[in-house]
Amino acid sequence: MSTMTVDKGAPTRKVKYGSMSRDRAWALRWSYFFLTLFAIFSLVPPIYMLITSLKSSAEISAATNPWWVFHPTLSNYIELLTSNQFLTFFRNSAFVSIFVVTITMLISVPAAFALARMRFWGSATLATGVFLTYLIPDSLLFIPLFKMFAVIGDWTGIQLINRWYVLLFIYPTLTVPFCTWIMMGYFASIPKELDEAAIIDGASWFQTLTRIFIPVALPGLIAATIFAFTVSWAQFLYPLVFTTSTDQLVLPVGIITTLIKGDVFNWGQIMTGALLGAAPPLIIYAFLMDYYIAGLTAGATKG
Amino acid sequence: MADVAFQQGRVAGIGSKRKRSSLRAALKRKSAAAFLMTLPLILLISILVLYPAFYSLHLATLNKSMSRFVGLGNFEFLFKRETFWLVVRQSCIFAISAVIFKALIGFIVAHFVHNVPAKGQRKWRGMLLVPWVIPPAMSTLAWLWLFDPSYSAFNYTLSFFGIGPIAWTGDPDWARFSVILVNVWYGAPFFMIMYLASLKSVPEQLYEAAAIDGANWWQRIWYVTLPMMRNIIAITTLFSLIVTFANFDIVRILTAGGPLDHTHIFATWAFRVGIEGSDIPLGASVSLFMVPILAIAAIFILRDVNKRGNEA
Amino acid sequence: MADVLLRKVVKRYEEVEAVRGIDLDIADHEFVVLVGPSGCGKSTTLRMIAGLEDITGGDIMIGGDVVNDVPPKDRDIAMVFQNYALYPHMTVAENMSFGLRLKHYPKAEINSRVTEAARMLDITDLIDRKPKQLSGGQRQRVAMGRAIVRNPKVFLFDEPLSNLDAQLRVQMRIEIKKVHQKVRTTTVYVTHDQVEAMTLADRVVVMNRGRIEQIGTPNDLYHSPATRFVAGFIGSPAMNFLPCRLEDVGGKLNIRLTDRIAFPLPGARAARYQGVSRTDKLLLGVRPEHIAEARVHTEPGVEAFDAMLDVTEPMGMETLVYFTMDGTQVCGRVNPNAGAHDGAPFRLAVDLNNMHLLNEVTGVVI
Numbered sequence: 001m002s003t004m005t006v007d008k009g010a011p012t013r014k015v016k017y018g019s020m021s022r023d024r025a026w027a028l029r030w031s032y033f034f035l036t037l038f039a040i041f042s043l044v045p046p047i048y049m050l051i052t053s054l055k056s057s058a059e060i061s062a063a064t065n066p067w068w069v070f071h072p073t074l075s076n077y078i079e080l081l082t083s084n085q086f087l088t089f090f091r092n093s094a095f096v097s098i099f100v101v102t103i104t105m106l107i108s109v110p111a112a113f114a115l116a117r118m119r120f121w122g123s124a125t126l127a128t129g130v131f132l133t134y135l136i137p138d139s140l141l142f143i144p145l146f147k148m149f150a151v152i153g154d155w156t157g158i159q160l161i162n163r164w165y166v167l168l169f170i171y172p173t174l175t176v177p178f179c180t181w182i183m184m185g186y187f188a189s190i191p192k193e194l195d196e197a198a199i200i201d202g203a204s205w206f207q208t209l210t211r212i213f214i215p216v217a218l219p220g221l222i223a224a225t226i227f228a229f230t231v232s233w234a235q236f237l238y239p240l241v242f243t244t245s246t247d248q249l250v251l252p253v254g255i256i257t258t259l260i261k262g263d264v265f266n267w268g269q270i271m272t273g274a275l276l277g278a279a280p281p282l283i284i285y286a287f288l289m290d291y292y293i294a295g296l297t298a299g300a301t302k303g
Numbered sequence: 304m305a306d307v308a309f310q311q312g313r314v315a316g317i318g319s320k321r322k323r324s325s326l327r328a329a330l331k332r333k334s335a336a337a338f339l340m341t342l343p344l345i346l347l348i349s350i351l352v353l354y355p356a357f358y359s360l361h362l363a364t365l366n367k368s369m370s371r372f373v374g375l376g377n378f379e380f381l382f383k384r385e386t387f388w389l390v391v392r393q394s395c396i397f398a399i400s401a402v403i404f405k406a407l408i409g410f411i412v413a414h415f416v417h418n419v420p421a422k423g424q425r426k427w428r429g430m431l432l433v434p435w436v437i438p439p440a441m442s443t444l445a446w447l448w449l450f451d452p453s454y455s456a457f458n459y460t461l462s463f464f465g466i467g468p469i470a471w472t473g474d475p476d477w478a479r480f481s482v483i484l485v486n487v488w489y490g491a492p493f494f495m496i497m498y499l500a501s502l503k504s505v506p507e508q509l510y511e512a513a514a515i516d517g518a519n520w521w522q523r524i525w526y527v528t529l530p531m532m533r534n535i536i537a538i539t540t541l542f543s544l545i546v547t548f549a550n551f552d553i554v555r556i557l558t559a560g561g562p563l564d565h566t567h568i569f570a571t572w573a574f575r576v577g578i579e580g581s582d583i584p585l586g587a588s589v590s591l592f593m594v595p596i597l598a599i600a601a602i603f604i605l606r607d608v609n610k611r612g613n614e615a
Numbered sequence: 616m617a618d619v620l621l622r623k624v625v626k627r628y629e630e631v632e633a634v635r636g637i638d639l640d641i642a643d644h645e646f647v648v649l650v651g652p653s654g655c656g657k658s659t660t661l662r663m664i665a666g667l668e669d670i671t672g673g674d675i676m677i678g679g680d681v682v683n684d685v686p687p688k689d690r691d692i693a694m695v696f697q698n699y700a701l702y703p704h705m706t707v708a709e710n711m712s713f714g715l716r717l718k719h720y721p722k723a724e725i726n727s728r729v730t731e732a733a734r735m736l737d738i739t740d741l742i743d744r745k746p747k748q749l750s751g752g753q754r755q756r757v758a759m760g761r762a763i764v765r766n767p768k769v770f771l772f773d774e775p776l777s778n779l780d781a782q783l784r785v786q787m788r789i790e791i792k793k794v795h796q797k798v799r800t801t802t803v804y805v806t807h808d809q810v811e812a813m814t815l816a817d818r819v820v821v822m823n824r825g826r827i828e829q830i831g832t833p834n835d836l837y838h839s840p841a842t843r844f845v846a847g848f849i850g851s852p853a854m855n856f857l858p859c860r861l862e863d864v865g866g867k868l869n870i871r872l873t874d875r876i877a878f879p880l881p882g883a884r885a886a887r888y889q890g891v892s893r894t895d896k897l898l899l900g901v902r903p904e905h906i907a908e909a910r911v912h913t914e915p916g917v918e919a920f921d922a923m924l925d926v927t928e929p930m931g932m933e934t935l936v937y938f939t940m941d942g943t944q945v946c947g948r949v950n951p952n953a954g955a956h957d958g959a960p961f962r963l964a965v966d967l968n969n970m971h972l973l974n975e976v977t978g979v980v981i
Contacts (some may be wrong), residue, residue, distance in 0.1 A: 031418040045445035066456035110340035118337035137549030139570030143577045144355035193700035201714035202688035215704040234438030252440035274441040285436045297500045
């Protein structure tokens with residue numbers, strides 16, 4: 001499957017002659033027209049974020065043409081990037097995401113290998129269970145999880161609620177099932193002869209995993225890592241439920257709870273914060289688009 | 304393939320009279336290793352997913368202070384509240400209409416992208432997928448700002464066409480429209496990318512054969528494309544139905560359920576009641592109402608995924 | 616270097632017996648080919664020798680040691696797979712040296728072995744490439760190189776040429792033979808292609824339905840097959856089988872094919888089949904090359920007859936002719952200049968000196 005991951009473009013359709021080519025030319029023109037419309041629809045919010053982030057509050061409240069920046073300024077960026085509070089949000093988000101990615105990979109890669117290659121009692125059921133778990137949404141679990149951690153806090157005295165690291169326990173419920181599922185798909189697509197060759201060459205199961213499977217399924221591993229990172233970075237409901245003190249907040253929740261003060265919206269800063277919050281996934285996407293898309297489509301096409 | 308390994312275990316069991324001690328030990332080691340490798344996964348799922356799911360059932364039967372068992376009292380209470388029925392209705396309207404539009408737009412856009420020369424496809428795909436990449440909490444803020452009542456960029460633009468200020472998030476009907484619009488904006492790219500992947504897997508010869516058989520553009524879509532994509536359309540739609548039904552971020556940030564609870568869906572109302580209102584049992588009861596729909600969708604997805612597995 | 620012995624080896628999957636108790640002695644340095652149709656148990660046998668499948672019953676010995684419970688890596692074997700099974704993320708050199716590196720061989724030793732194997736297989740220039748950048752034939756060489764550098768007791772080949780096109784297959788066949796002549800490592804080679812089996816093997820093991828039908832040199836199998844299965848499997852086009860019975864006519868033994876056609880048996884054959892029951896249902900087995908155009912001066916034991924040809928297939932150096940005899944399609948090989956035409960009558964002659972007589976019920980060659 002590693003070959004199908006990085007799929008650069010479809011087979012080109014050759015332009016045919018005569019009336020066919022005239023029809024196709026028109027079809028192409030219409031395609032471009034509608035694609036442009038849809039692209040504008042897609043890009044208006046992020047572009048509008050950028051426009052607003054470059055405006056001063058004075059310009060925003062002056063109600064001039066909202067689509068244009070008359071006096072561009074970086075003051076919003078400077079203010080946020082020098083604000084300890086904002087940097088704390090950013091740091092919390094980064095810590096949470098990086099730790100969650102690590103935890104996710106440590107759990108899901110060995111599990112996927114075991115499920116794909118070392119069939120054992122109940123492994124088929126477990127594989128299905130993993131997939132079903134992936135379908136359970138956060139909005140079903142946040143209340144019982146919240147209560148659970150509150151009860152644990154009461155019993156043991158270990159207070160996890162309102163600590164950013166409580167998210168390290170909770171986010172893997174979102175990332176591990178999917179990552180296990182797609183890694184299973186990638187591992188299963190590795191020809192069985194490859195591990196037999198490795199076994200005959202004298203590799204142990206562990207060596208087969210680390211020296212053959214992980215390198216061969218590297219595109220899948222990257223796709224899974226990207227998925228785990230973007231999910232952790234974007235998650236909003238759990239941190240909203242579990243963290244309240246400003247020094248414990250992650251970026252999305254931090255922006256919404258601290259930059260919106262009562263009904264006073266400092267839109268310049270909010271948009272700047274939102275754009276900075278959207279930047280890491282966007283940067284990853286820009287550089288690793290093929291892996292990103294592979295991970296996206298893998299859920300349904302693998303297995 | 305792998306079932307051979309499974310059968311090894313069986314066969315070793317059958318031939319237990321023979322002295323195959325070391326191989327059996329090796330097999331035992333192998334399943335022990337496999338078990339150890341999956342143990343963290345099993346623990347994670349059982350402690351942090353399965354247990355809370357059942358705990359939720361338990362919570363739903365307690366009173367507000369969680370000191371007394373009230374049976375189905377919370378549900379009885381919910382059934383009597385008008386807001387609850389508003390939430391049920393809005394959840395269904397929201398999920399169904401959003402999924403339909405996402406599926407349609409995704410299908411159309413995927414076709415257009417597939418239509419343009421391969422060189423340009425990457426660029427278009429890259430731009431069109433941006434809404435899916437931005438964390439929804441962040442992009443919804445941008446929408447909120449676009450919808451802003453006093454400085455709305457949309458109303459500013461519409462005023463040039465003589466369309467008069469629209470209370471995007473203030474009026475119940477417009478607010479419903481807005482949350483659906485944002486959800487469609489966010490989710491359509493996912494459909495687009497899934498359909499595109501599936502379109503590319505339809506062999507070109509099928510279209511050529513259909514063209515030789517005299518099928519026009521529309522018939523080619525109807526008789527070739529759609530049947531070939533049936534499975535992926537089903538899976539994507541069901542999957543999106545689950546995600547949309549359980550959506551929280553967009554509604555929470557755009558309207559927070561307002562105006563007057565008209566845009567609340569299960570997740571946001573459960574949050575309002577359970578976390579903000581500190582009535583955890585009632586909140587748990589509300590979110591439990593998602594289970595039947597989710598379960599039905601999950602069963603169908605699983606059936607389709609297994610079907611794909613069997614075909615492969 | 617070692618011999619390989621199989622003693623009553625059985626492999627059972629659930630209720631299915633894939634290998635039903637086979638005995639096989641493979642001598643040191645020998646090149647043995649297991650051949651048979653798919654599902655005959657040949658690959659399972661090979662995989663049991665490799666240790667990739669555990670055995671249900673019997674014993675396998677390599678170099679005198681029972682290896683039933685020995686894991687593959689400790690059996691000192693090397694295997695070449697049908698799809699090459701090269702590690703896609705490693706270069707050719709890394710692929711070849713992987714096993715040695717796992718065993719922590721000294722670097723210099725690894726290098727010299729890889730260089731030597733690469734030189735032998737003529738892939739020195741490809742040593743830094745990834746498998747993706749290689750052609751099918753080159754990949755096959757690398758897979759062999761990976762086996763050679765290990766310097767194992769036994770080479771195992773699992774249909775190594777079936778993914779190659781016909782021309783390359785012939786070339787690689789010769790290559791494999793050359794390598795074996797150089798390294799002299801005991802080799803077990805599995806294929807479904809009887810031509811490969813015949814050309815490569817010191818001895819061929821024909822398997823069918825989990826049992827060994829016959830073991831012998833290629834010539835033995837071709838000229839004296841033991842069973843109908845072997846007779847039909849070895850040789851292309853396949854041997855013709857014609858229902859027949861024996862009858863005594865005037866003190867002589869005749870073989871009767873149809874109501875109209877019967878031939879007297881040549882002396883040696885008549886003596887050999889004297890004891891066969893005259894009522895048994897028998898089959899006459901004749902290879903196509905022993906049905907040729909009739910000549911004016913016929914040798915003893917060559918009997919002429921007329922046939923109406925259905926189809927002729929000119930092959931260049933010969934023409935294959937097909938005709939029907941009592942509902943059975945028969946193939947013969949005639950000189951391309953003999954004037955055989957589709958749908959035309961033609962006079963053929965069958966060489967009964969090279970015939971086989973089989974019992975139709977048991978399938979055993981008499």
